[in-house]
Amino acid sequence: MAQFRRILVKLSGEALMAPDGYWLDSEVLSRLSRDLARATKAGFEIAVVIGGGNIIRGARMSAAGWIDRPTADSMGMLGTVMNSLAIETSLNAAGVPARTMSAVSMPTICETYARQPALHHLDKGQVVVLAGGTGNPFFTTDTAAVLRAAELKCDAVLKATQVDGVYSADPKKDPSAVRYERLTHDEAIAKDLKVMDTAAFALARESKLSILVGSVHAPSSITDLLLGKVPSTVVVP
DSSP: OOSOSEEEEEEOGGGGOOTTSOSOOHHHHHHHHHHHHHHHHTTOEEEEEEOOTTTOOHHHHHHTTSSOHHHHHHHHHHHHHHHHHHHHHHHHHTTOOEEEEESSOOTTTSEEOOHHHHHHHHHTTOEEEEESTTSSTTOOHHHHHHHHHHHTTOSEEEEEESSSSEESSOTTTOTTOOEESEEEHHHHHHTTOOSSOHHHHHHHHHTTOEEEEEEOSTTOOHHHHHTTOSOOEEEEO
């Protein structure tokens, strides 16, 4: 039986990249949309936050020293809007009603994020794609994901990664690394496990929000993760 019902799925922008380095892979986009469609048909209410790292990384640009951080982060927010519109279009094509809502107001392109309308869309069975981060510089899309999950009464954040959970060390570098099946927020902090960035994780702990960490690469899927059919790690309050 599913442990959670309303989920915020956090995807990395890099997950959308094509093998040749192009910022968007239509096959990956279609596969993720079909996966999200299956999750909605299985009874889950889904919100999505996607990063913009396949297009631009504000922190990396500002670190290079030729552009200030607020401007670079604003550019990164625009990248998340591009990715969100792509996912919205793909979800609609997969037969799932979806609505992009941006924290950065651009009403001629998509709806401006507000909590009550977003809750209304979720209650109607629509997938809400949340773009523009928090709308402020210096905050990652991890933080935006946890913030929106708390606002929208989600049961958990599903963080899609390259591996099937949280490990004691990098499993790609350390073959003896152990995957944790269940952790508390305090245990994850004490072990200095990089579940999310510090601000995001602190907000998740304060909001008593569970974090489910797993891979959405085949043979896993979002639906299988939510139903507990594939390996993952759950970090609980």
